[in-house]
Amino acid sequence: MKIMVVGGGGREHAIIKKLKENKSITEIFALPGNGGIAADATCVAIGAKDIEKITAFAKENAIDFAVVAPDDPLVLGAVDALNEIGIPCFGPKANAAIIEGSKVFSKNLMKKYGIPTAQYEVFDKAEDALEYIKTAPIPTVIKADGLALGKGVIIATTREEAENAIHDIMEDKVFGESGSKVVIEEFLEGPEVSVLSFTDGNVVIPMISSMDHKRAHDNDEGLNTGGMGTVAPNPYYTKDIADECMETIFLPTIKAMKAEGREFRGCLYFGLMITKNGPKVIEYNCRFGDPETQVVLPLLKSDLFEIMKAVSEGTLADVPVEFYDDKSACCVIVASKGYPVKYQSGFELGLPKAESDTDIFVAGAKLDGDKLLSAGGRVLGVTAIADDLESAIARAYEHTAKVKFENGFYRHDIGARALKALKK
Numbered sequence: 470m471k472i473m474v475v476g477g478g479g480r481e482h483a484i485i486k487k488l489k490e491n492k493s494i495t496e497i498f499a500l501p502g503n504g505g506i507a508a509d510a511t512c513v514a515i516g517a518k519d520i521e522k523i524t525a526f527a528k529e530n531a532i533d534f535a536v537v538a539p540d541d542p543l544v545l546g547a548v549d550a551l552n553e554i555g556i557p558c559f560g561p562k563a564n565a566a567i568i569e570g571s572k573v574f575s576k577n578l579m580k581k582y583g584i585p586t587a588q589y590e591v592f593d594k595a596e597d598a599l600e601y602i603k604t605a606p607i608p609t610v611i612k613a614d615g616l617a618l619g620k621g622v623i624i625a626t627t628r629e630e631a632e633n634a635i636h637d638i639m640e641d642k643v644f645g646e647s648g649s650k651v652v653i654e655e656f657l658e659g660p661e662v663s664v665l666s667f668t669d670g671n672v673v674i675p676m677i678s679s680m681d682h683k684r685a686h687d688n689d690e691g692l693n694t695g696g697m698g699t700v701a702p703n704p705y706y707t708k709d710i711a712d713e714c715m716e717t718i719f720l721p722t723i724k725a726m727k728a729e730g731r732e733f734r735g736c737l738y739f740g741l742m743i744t745k746n747g748p749k750v751i752e753y754n755c756r757f758g759d760p761e762t763q764v765v766l767p768l769l770k771s772d773l774f775e776i777m778k779a780v781s782e783g784t785l786a787d788v789p790v791e792f793y794d795d796k797s798a799c800c801v802i803v804a805s806k807g808y809p810v811k812y813q814s815g816f817e818l819g820l821p822k823a824e825s826d827t828d829i830f831v832a833g834a835k836l837d838g839d840k841l842l843s844a845g846g847r848v849l850g851v852t853a854i855a856d857d858l859e860s861a862i863a864r865a866y867e868h869t870a871k872v873k874f875e876n877g878f879y880r881h882d883i884g885a886r887a888l889k890a891l892k893k
Contacts, residue, residue, distance in 0.1 A: 470533045471494075471495065471497075471498070471532050471533050472534050472535070472536065472774070473499075473527055473530075473532045473535045473536070474497060474502075474536045475536065475538060475547060476499070476500075476537075477499065477500075477503045477512075478503070478539075478759055478847075479760055480539075480757050480759035480762040480763065481499060481502070481506065481538050482503075482506050482509070482831050482832070483766050483767070483852075484536060484538060484757065484762065485497055485499060485509050485510050486509055486830070487767075487769065488773055488774050490772065490773070491772055493774075494774060497509070498511050498512075498513055498532070499512050499513065500516075500517065500523055501514055501515055501516060503832070503834050503835065503844070504831065504834040504835040504836040504842070504844065505820075505829075505831020505834045505841065506831060517539050518541050520550050523542070524551055528554050532556055533556075533557075534559070535548075535551050535559070536558070536560065537551075537559070537560035537756075539756065540566070540569055540616055540754065540756055543561060543569075543570075544566045544755070545563065546562070546563035548566075548735075549563055560735040560755075561733050561737075561755050564730070565726060565732060567731070568731075568733065568753045569616070569753055569754045569755040569756070572612050572615075572652045573614050573650055575752070576591070577591075578722075579722075579750060582721055582724075582725040584717070584750060585717055585718065585746075585748065585749040585750065586751075587610070587655040587751070589654035590653050590654075591650060592650065593650045595635055595636070595639040598635045599632060599635055606655065607631065607656075608624055608625060609624075609654070610622065610624055610653070610654045610656055611631060611634045611635065611638065611651055611652075611653050612652045613638050613647040614647060614648070614652065615646065615647030616647055617644035617647045621638070621644045621648070622693070622752075623637075623638070624656065635651065639651060657742045657751070658742075659744040659745065660742070661681070661740065661743075661751065662678050662680065662703045662740075663679045663699075663738065663739070663740055663741075663758055664678050664679075664714065664738070665761060665762070666737050666738075667736060667776055668734065668735070668736075668737050668780065668785070669734050669780045669784065669785040670726075670732035671783065672785045672786045673715075673720060673722075674790045675714075675715070675719065675739075676792065677701045677702050677792050677794070678703040678706035679703055679758075679764055679765055680699060680700050680705075680884075681698075681699050682696065682697045682882075685697060685804075685808065685809060686880065687881055688882065693809070694808065694809045694847070695759060696760045696847075697879070697883065698760065698799070698801045698850075698880055699760045699799070699800045700764060700797070700798065700858060700861070701768060701799075702794075704858075704887050705743050710743060710748055713747060714739070714741065718739060718741070718748065719739065723737075733755075734780055735755065735780060737754075737755065738754035738755075738758050738761075739753065763800040764799065765798075768792050768793045769790075769792055770791040770793055771789050771791045771792075796854050796855065797854070797855055797856070797861040798852060798861055799852065799853055799862045799883060799884050800830075800850045800852040800865065800883075801865050801869045801880070802850050802879060803849050803851065803872055803879045804847045804848060804878060804879065805843055805845070805846055805876055806876050806878050808846035808847065809846055812846055813876060814833075814842070814843050815842050815844070816842060816876040817841070817843075818842065818843060818873065820841070820872060821872065827854075827864065827865070827868045828851075828852050829851055829868075829872075830852065831848070833845020833847055833849075834849070843877075851865055853867075858891065859888060861884075862883065866881070
C-alpha cells in the first residue's frame, strides 16, 4: 500500500514514523518532506500548497491513501481535490477546515451553539477597531482572522500595544490578507491545555492532553514561536475537566459543524484554557498541532493508519484507539539562533541515534550529499518517553545534549510548569 503525506515539518516526521509501524504500508511519499524525513520516506519536491501538482503526483503514482497534515493545503481544498480523483484522505475538506481558516467563523460558530469561549467583537475596518480599543478592557487579545503560521495572535497589555497591533495587522498587513478582519476578544486567565482529537464527524476521541511552550526563551520570555517544546499529559487536564470538555465543547463542536453542513473528518485540535469559570476554547486547529504531535503520537498504542482510515470512512466507532496512559512524554525543540525573527541556515547537524525511549523528529533540514544541514527556524524536536513526567523531561534533555548543532539553541525549562502543578 502506497501512502502520501503532505507537509514537511516535525509533525509530518512524527506521523510518518508512526505510520511505518503498519506492515501493510510498502511505501510512503512526503511532499515535500525534508532532509531528516528522507530517512523514513521518499521525499518529493512538491510544495504543500501546490494542490494541482499534489493531485497529479497522487494519480500518476497510484497513491492508495493520503494524509494532508498542514493547515494551508487543508484550507485551500487539498482533500477535496484528492477525493475528486478517488483518493481517500485523512483530513477535513475545505468547508470544514474553515474552523481554523477563519477565526471569525469559529467564534461565530461557538456563539451560535453555546460553546464556551471568550467574549469578542469582529472588525473589518481599522478605524472601528481603534475606536473600540479606547474603552475595551485591558489586557485584550487581538487576532488576525486568517492563517498566520500560528503567529497572528497578539496579547496587548496596554492600549498603546492594542492600537499598534491593529495598525500592524489591518493597515501594515504584517500577516498579509489574514489581517483583513480582526477578532478582539476578552483576555482569559488560567492554564492552557492542548487536546488533539480524532473525529469522523460523528464520534470524537480525544488523544492524550499536552502542554505547549510558545515563548522563545526560558521563563516564558521572548517572542511567540510556533512552539519550543511540549509535554504530555498535561497535569491541569483532570478527568473531571476532560468529562466537562466532552460534554460542553468536544461533542457540541462536532454536532455544530455537522448542523452547518460542514462535517469534520480528521484531527480537530482544541486549544483550551481552564478558567475559574470552567474550560473555554481559545482556538481550534483543523489538523495535528506542532510540536504537540511529537509527544502525543509516540504515546499512541493503536495503529495510526487503521484509525486514519476509519476516520476517512466514517467508521471510527469500530476501531480501537488506545494510548499508553501510564507513560509521559517530553519534546524539546532545537531551533536556529535568532528564531523566530532572523536566523541563518546551512549548519551541519550531528544527530544521536534514536533509542528505545527517545526519538528525533526533524522539522527544518536539507541533505547536502550525505550531510544533514539546518534549513529553518525550528530544526528538530527531541522526544523522550518514561514512566513519569519528571523522568521523561530529564531523558529528553539528556538526549538533546547529544545533538551537535553549533547554531542551535533550546529552552531549558520545558515541562517545569507541569512539574510544579504535579507537586501542588
